[in-house]
Amino acid sequence: MKNIRNIILFVVVGNFLFLNGCSDPNTTAEKPAGDKEIRLWVAPNETQEAFWKIAVERWNDSGKGTRVYVTTIPATGSSEHAILTALVAGNAPDISTNIFSGFAAQLANLGQLEELSAMDGYQELIVARHMGNIMQDWDQGGKTYVLPIYSNPTMVWWRGDILRRLGIEDIPQTFDDVYRLSERYAASDNKFGMQVIAGKGWADRWFDFISFYYATADGAPYIKDGKAVYNNSAGRSVLTFLETMFKNGWTSTDFDSEEPLVTGAVAGAVRGPWDIAYFKQMYPDTLKEIIIGPMISEKLPADKTFTFADSKGLVLFKNSKVKEEAFAFITWVLSNDELSLLWLEKTGLPPARGDLTENKIFKTFYQANPLAEKYAAYVDVAVPPAFIESTIDAQKAMGVEMIEPVQFGTKDRETALADAIRRTNKLLRLQR
Amino acid sequence: MSKMFGKISEAQIGAALAISYLLFNLVFWAYPFLWLIILSISDWRFFDTPSFSGLTNFFVVLEDPEFWNSVWNVVRFLGYYLPIVLTCSLAFAFGLKHLGRGKAFVALCFLLAHISSGVAYSLVFTKIFSSTGPLNSFLFDWFGFKIPWLSSPSLAMLSISLVVTWKFVGYYGLILYSGLLAIPREIYDAAKLDNTPPLTRLFKVTLPMINAQLIMVLVFAIILAFSIFTEPYMMTGGGPLESTNMPMLVIYETAFMRLQPNRAALMSIIIAVASYLVIKLIRKFLERDVALT
Numbered sequence: 001m002k003n004i005r006n007i008i009l010f011v012v013v014g015n016f017l018f019l020n021g022c023s024d025p026n027t028t029a030e031k032p033a034g035d036k037e038i039r040l041w042v043a044p045n046e047t048q049e050a051f052w053k054i055a056v057e058r059w060n061d062s063g064k065g066t067r068v069y070v071t072t073i074p075a076t077g078s079s080e081h082a083i084l085t086a087l088v089a090g091n092a093p094d095i096s097t098n099i100f101s102g103f104a105a106q107l108a109n110l111g112q113l114e115e116l117s118a119m120d121g122y123q124e125l126i127v128a129r130h131m132g133n134i135m136q137d138w139d140q141g142g143k144t145y146v147l148p149i150y151s152n153p154t155m156v157w158w159r160g161d162i163l164r165r166l167g168i169e170d171i172p173q174t175f176d177d178v179y180r181l182s183e184r185y186a187a188s189d190n191k192f193g194m195q196v197i198a199g200k201g202w203a204d205r206w207f208d209f210i211s212f213y214y215a216t217a218d219g220a221p222y223i224k225d226g227k228a229v230y231n232n233s234a235g236r237s238v239l240t241f242l243e244t245m246f247k248n249g250w251t252s253t254d255f256d257s258e259e260p261l262v263t264g265a266v267a268g269a270v271r272g273p274w275d276i277a278y279f280k281q282m283y284p285d286t287l288k289e290i291i292i293g294p295m296i297s298e299k300l301p302a303d304k305t306f307t308f309a310d311s312k313g314l315v316l317f318k319n320s321k322v323k324e325e326a327f328a329f330i331t332w333v334l335s336n337d338e339l340s341l342l343w344l345e346k347t348g349l350p351p352a353r354g355d356l357t358e359n360k361i362f363k364t365f366y367q368a369n370p371l372a373e374k375y376a377a378y379v380d381v382a383v384p385p386a387f388i389e390s391t392i393d394a395q396k397a398m399g400v401e402m403i404e405p406v407q408f409g410t411k412d413r414e415t416a417l418a419d420a421i422r423r424t425n426k427l428l429r430l431q432r
Numbered sequence: 433m434s435k436m437f438g439k440i441s442e443a444q445i446g447a448a449l450a451i452s453y454l455l456f457n458l459v460f461w462a463y464p465f466l467w468l469i470i471l472s473i474s475d476w477r478f479f480d481t482p483s484f485s486g487l488t489n490f491f492v493v494l495e496d497p498e499f500w501n502s503v504w505n506v507v508r509f510l511g512y513y514l515p516i517v518l519t520c521s522l523a524f525a526f527g528l529k530h531l532g533r534g535k536a537f538v539a540l541c542f543l544l545a546h547i548s549s550g551v552a553y554s555l556v557f558t559k560i561f562s563s564t565g566p567l568n569s570f571l572f573d574w575f576g577f578k579i580p581w582l583s584s585p586s587l588a589m590l591s592i593s594l595v596v597t598w599k600f601v602g603y604y605g606l607i608l609y610s611g612l613l614a615i616p617r618e619i620y621d622a623a624k625l626d627n628t629p630p631l632t633r634l635f636k637v638t639l640p641m642i643n644a645q646l647i648m649v650l651v652f653a654i655i656l657a658f659s660i661f662t663e664p665y666m667m668t669g670g671g672p673l674e675s676t677n678m679p680m681l682v683i684y685e686t687a688f689m690r691l692q693p694n695r696a697a698l699m700s701i702i703i704a705v706a707s708y709l710v711i712k713l714i715r716k717f718l719e720r721d722v723a724l725t
Contacts, residue, residue, distance in 0.1 A: 084691075088478050110477055112479060200669040253672075254562055256558050256563075257565035258564065400674055
């Protein structure tokens with residue numbers, strides 16, 4: 001009997017030790033010391049991490065408020081996954097960056113986010129950072145839960161050498177310009193005019209249909225008051241453009257093999273500011289030939305062409321016990337011009353502020369980086385995605401019901417558009 | 433050590449080992465499965481307390497076309513995958529049996545695919561199969577046409593099946609090879625004496641004699657079809673036109689992107705039951721007792 005008891009004890013202890021060994025050894029060691037500390041999670045990205053480490057060090061050294069403890073979002077399948085797991089497990093930090101609008105909408109609806117617009121000093125921060133116009137697109141039912149840190153307008157990159165070879169002097173800006181270019185360039189061996197479909201995933205709709213839609217609709221929303229509204233003239237124009245490009249063989253279904261701008265498979269493609277650093281490192285010779293133009297649209301706009309903003313921000317979690325202290329830190333970081341410049345230098349991504357081209361502090365940077373300056377000029381007309389919980393499904397519906405059927409010719413445009421609207425509205429109704 | 437275990441009977445050691453196994457299954461199988469059942473009849477979105485919702489999730493999942501389309505895609509995947517992987521694995525096993533030297537090396541080469549990172553080779557195959565990739569460039573340069581391997585709704589599943597076949601052909605082939613080695617030579621000698629043609633020998637002797645190994649491979653393939661994730665996620669994202677959207681993709685998105693873990697839990701139970709039933713049916717109709725007495 002005693003032996004059996006020993007065996008059971010041995011097995012239980014053994015299993016306990018085994019299971020204990022599976023746990024993350026850093027979880028306890030990394031806990032901040034001291035009574036009060038603000039825990040900040042930042043994007044697991046070398047350049048962004050470098051910025052936040054410097055910013056936090058300056059804040060901690062200044063003694064202006066509660067100490068901040070910064071770590072990157074734990075490595076999992078995605079940032080959303082890691083944050084969700086931490087929230088459920090009760091290990092969430094006080095502040096997290098790298099939050100996109102759809103995820104913020106989900107967390108806010110689930111009561112996990114603090115309303116930032118109700119915090120003391122919010123209005124002063126918006127004024128100091130010149131974010132008034134930008135914040136209009138981040139409104140969620142009259143409240144703000146996420147503050148955008150950076151705003152990446154999508155623009156069209158053109159191979160200047162190819163345009164010159166084709167005798168095209170002006171940068172293509174309209175669908176008709178792209179048709180004319182494609183007709184000439186696609187006549188060459190196995191070439192296409194422009195990459196018009198960014199990829200196969202739901203998120204790729206930001207870089208094709210939604211970008212073209214915002215440009216054609218002057219930044220009007222594609223989802224309004226809980227309903228899909230892109231079955232308008234702008235939506236039809238964009239769909240006609242995509243269909244024309246595919247029907248004539250002026251674009252390909254995918255360009256997964258190699259960067260098409262480098263191989264010259266296309267003369268133009270939608271790209272973000274992050275690609276400047278990437279091309280600088282990987283394809284410096286191609287970058288020398290790149291001319292950045294505005295997003296293409298049906299007609300030339302009176303002023304600047306609207307475009308999509310690939311933007312991520314920071315949130316303050318409801319469970320935080322240091323909300324006011326944390327917001328003081330947020331205010332200090334975001335309203336500090338020098339830190340905005342540091343962000344720009346470290347990451348190359350335009351800070352979400354409306355004075356990038358006017359503020360003298362950024363002048364030297366943009367003089368040295370003319371391609372980045374092109375992006376900065378469009379931050380104020382770059383619109384983020386719809387603030388809805390069902391971002392994924394809404395964008396999947398665009399792809400599955402509308403873009404792919406038009407691409408493969410299995411539906412006519414009107415049916416495809418109507419099907420996408422119907423499916424999106426059904427799921428928006430279900431999630432309301 | 434021997435002194436320590438000297439007073440312990442074999443039965444007690446066996447019990448101890450069994451307890452380890454039972455505890456492991458309790459923690460990693462029974463507890464999650466019980467939690468799945470609770471979730472599937474609850475209303476819960478990660479942060480609130482689960483509340484009983486009866487059959488609500490069932491009706492929502494029942495009316496979810498994306499989920500049932502993904503179940504249909506399992507059937508389509510098996511339609512492509514089974515004949516290709518069985519033929520290739522058998523060819524590999526026969527080839528290995530008739531190979532004089534270097535069997536271990538050849539087997540190792542094929543097994544390397546099995547231990548490769550799913551994400552890494554999916555990226556490689558995405559590039560190979562791309563409409564502007566090397567395979568299509570070759571076809572276009574030499575024959576003047578391209579094949580939309582991953583961008584055609586009717587071909588994308590076949591392309592994924594080919595990639596998964598590449599991964600598993602060595603593993604399944606070795607299982608079949610072990611079955612071939614176990615067939616007594618005398619049976620073939622007797623068949624030869626009867627002037628049995630090679631094809632008849634294959635269908636009347638070889639395949640029935642490796643029935644156990646074939647069933648094992650079939651079961652593995654069916655489990656794989658219901659649980660495949662990495663290849664469609666990385667190569668096609670479930671498209672085009674949801675033609676490669678598999679149940680695991682739908683379950684993952686439902687749980688972690690739509691934040692509907694209760695519905696995802698019910699979907700996973702349905703998939704578990706469906707795969708169990710298919711395996712039972714396969715075994716019932718195809719499994720034979722071929723023990724030599």
